Every structure is written in structure tokens, then in C-alpha cells.
Amino acid sequence: MEGLRTRGHDAALRAVAGMTRGAAPHAVLLVGPEGVGKTTLAMDLAAGLLCAAEDREARPCGACRGCRLVRSGGHPDLHLLGPDGPGRQVVIGGSGSRARGVRDLIADLALLPVEGGARVAIVGSAHRMNEDAQAALLKTLEEPPAGVTIVLCADAEEPLLPTIRSRCARLRLGPVPIREVEAILATAGIDDPALAARTARIAAGRPGRALAWAADPDALRTRDALARILLDLTEHNPAARLVAVRSAVAEAAAAVPVAADPPHPTRPPGRGQTPRPKAGRSPAPPEPSPTEPAESDDRETEAAGSTRTPASERRRAAEVVVAIWTDVARDVLLATEGIVGSLRDPRLLEETERTAGALDPVAVGRFIDRLGRAGVLLAGNVGPELVMDDLALAWPHPGIVPA
Numbered sequence: 371m372e373g374l375r376t377r378g379h380d381a382a383l384r385a386v387a388g389m390t391r392g393a394a395p396h397a398v399l400l401v402g403p404e405g406v407g408k409t410t411l412a413m414d415l416a417a418g419l420l421c422a423a424e425d426r427e428a429r430p431c432g433a434c435r436g437c438r439l440v441r442s443g444g445h446p447d448l449h450l451l452g453p454d455g456p457g458r459q460v461v462i463g464g465s466g467s468r469a470r471g472v473r474d475l476i477a478d479l480a481l482l483p484v485e486g487g488a489r490v491a492i493v494g495s496a497h498r499m500n501e502d503a504q505a506a507l508l509k510t511l512e513e514p515p516a517g518v519t520i521v522l523c524a525d526a527e528e529p530l531l532p533t534i535r536s537r538c539a540r541l542r543l544g545p546v547p548i549r550e551v552e553a554i555l556a557t558a559g560i561d562d563p564a565l566a567a568r569t570a571r572i573a574a575g576r577p578g579r580a581l582a583w584a585a586d587p588d589a590l591r592t593r594d595a596l597a598r599i600l601l602d603l604t605e606h607n608p609a610a611r612l613v614a615v616r617s618a619v620a621e622a623a624a625a626v627p628v629a630a631d632p633p634h635p636t637r638p639p640g641r642g643q644t645p646r647p648k649a650g651r652s653p654a655p656p657e658p659s660p661t662e663p664a665e666s667d668d669r670e671t672e673a674a675g676s677t678r679t680p681a682s683e684r685r686r687a688a689e690v691v692v693a694i695w696t697d698v699a700r701d702v703l704l705a706t707e708g709i710v711g712s713l714r715d716p717r718l719l720e721e722t723e724r725t726a727g728a729l730d731p732v733a734v735g736r737f738i739d740r741l742g743r744a745g746v747l748l749a750g751n752v753g754p755e756l757v758m759d760d761l762a763l764a765w766p767h768p769g770i771v772p773a
């Protein structure tokens with residue numbers, strides 16, 4: 371088991387060890403929030419299934435040819451698939467399609483294994499599989515080729531057909547404890563303990579997200595600035611709130627590459643947990659939600675008329691602001707109760723306590739519910755400006771206790 375890279379998911383690792391030792395399952399569904407370590411665990415399972423160590427208990431050994439090829443991303447019997455094309459969806463693909471999709475994966479799996487052993491397919495961001503792709507994959511799940519294990523990694527399982535879910539062994543990955551995330555960051559070469567401690571808290575148990583924040587100081591600074599704007603907002607009148615939130619969304623666009631879903635890795639993770647390339651300010655393409663066809667973006671941009679930023683990008687930026695706002699509101703609520711030891715961002719302690727002192731905890735609690743609904747509305751294709759304006763006006767005012 372020397373070859374394992376996953377940390378902080380002991381129960382899931384025990385289940386994976388069972389799959390490596392016994393009969394390999396045909397299909398596995400790994401479910402958990404983005405950045406929690408699904409891809410790393412999927413690669414560990416792949417290494418375990420493709421490892422050549424005599425002692426099954428020792429798989430993945432981390433040293434044999436199979437393990438090394440999995441690690442380097444060059445194993446001929448490991449097939450990776452992820453979102454492709456402008457809509458950032460996992461598509462059906464196949465002949466005539468420029469995007470690689472499920473049909474291409476099925477064609478790969480129809481061939482004989484190159485190394486003569488097991489074959490593994492990993493579908494990243496499987497919650498972004500469109501209906502055609504899911505229907506195509508279902509046939510393979512119903513009659514899987516011999517020796518093939520298909521691993522689906524999904525942030526949420528609801529977008530997947532019940533018939534797909536029912537054919538998979540399901541493993542849920544929950545948040546990783548903060549200390550464990552700090553250790554993962556240290557292993558990945560983040561040698562600044564203060565930075566590691568801070569990003570581990572902000573990432574809320576998602577090592578992949580913590581690594582992304584730690585690798586991008588600019589995005590971290592943008593996050594700080596946005597959190598301060600949101601804390602100050604309580605003192606503003608409605609008109610000023612609307613202006614401030616719109617500009618916050620514009621600023622969040624700069625943090626989108628790091629804060630949004632990472633692209634599916636075309637190469638396996640190296641050290642640590644689901645690492646990603648250092649996020650810059652420009653490389654990430656806009657990623658609409660799975661329910662949002664790419665064409666609707668253009669229509670919405672046209673209708674809005676006021677800006678050239680694609681609707682999908684504005685939606686992503688709004689989602690970033692909602693995520694940061696949720697952390698800010700959560701910390702304010704904790705501060706109203708005097709529980710400052712669990713703050714997600716202790717660096718803003720002073721501002722958070724000042725805001726908390728002026729607000730009614732019940733109103734803050736209601737607002738946190740509203741942030742949750744905002745996330746659902748954004749995913750459901752409601753205009754981001756509408757959602758953000760509503761939040762700007764609903765963020766509690768000092769001294770006003772709701773009826």
C-alpha cells in the first residue's frame with residue numbers, strides 16, 4: 371500500500387483496499403465536493419488494480435512498472451475522460467465529434483488490454499455528463515467488458531441517471547480535517563506554515579482547493595478584498611449595496627480560475643492531493659453548469675446588452691462571490707455567538723466581530739439560508755445580476771431585527 375496518495379479518507383481507503391484485494395468492481399462512483407480528493411482516490415484505485423505486486427495486500431506498491439506508469443499518466447490500460455468542448459461537459463463524442471467523449475472511451479475499452487491485466491477508466495466531473503453521454507455509458511455499465519473497472523468522480527450524484535448510480539459501488543468523500551489538509555500542503559511543498567494554516571481553513575476540508583489557493587497569492591488577495599467589501603456592506607444604503615456587489619462580482623472574475631471547478635486533469639496527480647496547474651488570471655475557460663447549454667450563454671449576453679462578458683463567466687463569478695459571502699456570513703454568525711476559534715478566516719477577526727456586534731444573529735442565520743438558495747438559483751440558470759441584487763438588499767442591516 372506504499373503507493374497510496376490519498377490522505378484523510380480512511381473509510382474510503384479501506385473500501386478501495388477491499389476492491390484491490392478481492393474481485394474488482396465493474397463500476398465505482400466517488401461522490402464529494404470539488405477538491406476533496408476524488409481524483410486522487412480514483413488514481414489510487416487504478417494503481418491498486420493495475421499493480422503487479424505478488425502480495426495483493428501490498429497493492430498499490432508504488433514501485434512496480436504498473437504503479438509507476440499510473441503515476442506518470444502513461445499506463446496504456448488507464449483511460450481518462452473529462453469535460454471537453456465549449457460547454458465544459460462530458461460529451462458523447464465519437465466519430466465526427468471534435469470533443470473526446472464517452473464513445474471514444476468505449477472504443478478504447480473494446481480493445482484488448484495492452485499489459486494483459488485489468489483496465490481502468492476514470493471519468494472526471496461525471497456530474498457534467500450530458501444525457502447522450504450518460505445513455506451511451508449506461509450500455510457499457512450494463513454489459514461491461516471483462517476486466518474493466520469504470521470509476522466516475524462526481525461533485526454531486528443527482529445529475530446522474532438513477533440507472534447509472536444503481537450500477538456503481540458508491541463511496542462518499544467528506545471534508546478532510548484541517549490538520550490533515552495542512553499536512554497534505556506540506557507534503558506538496560507549501561513550506562509556509564501560516565499560508566498552509568490559512569488556506570486549509572478557507573478550503574473547508576478540500577485539500578485540492580487548499581492547494582489551489584496556496585498556489586495563487588493573487589487570488590487569495592482578491593478573496594481578502596471581497597470578504598472585506600462584503601463585511602462593510604452592512605453599513606451601506608441599498609443603492610450603494612447594489613453598486614458594491616456588482617463591482618465585487620466583476621472583481622471575482624479575477625479569482626474565478628482558482629475558486630471555480632478545476633478542469634479535469636489530463637495527467638494524473640503528482641504529489642499530494644488533486645494538484646492543479648498554478649492558476650493564472652486567464653487560462654480557465656468559462657464553465658457553465660451542467661444544466662446550462664452553451665448556446666443559452668450567447669442569448670443571455672445578447673439580451674443583457676450591457677456587457678461583453680459571457681453569461682457563463684458572470685455566473686461563475688457570482689458563484690465565487692456567493693461562496694465567499696457564505697464563509698463571511700458563517701464567520702459573522704459564529705462571532706455573534708462568541709465562537710471565534712472556529713472562524714474560517716481568523717485574519718478578518720476584528721472586522722468580523724465589529725460586523726457581528728451590529729447584527730441580529732437570527733437575521734444572519736436567515737441570510738445564510740438565502741445564500742444557499744442563491745447557489746441553487748445560479749445553478750438553475752437564473753440571471754446572476756438578479757440573484758446578486760437580491761442578496762445585496764437582503765444582507766442584514768445593523769439594528770434591524772426581522773419580524
Ligand SMILES: [Zn+2]
Nearest residue numbers: 421431434437
Ligand atoms: Zn505496484
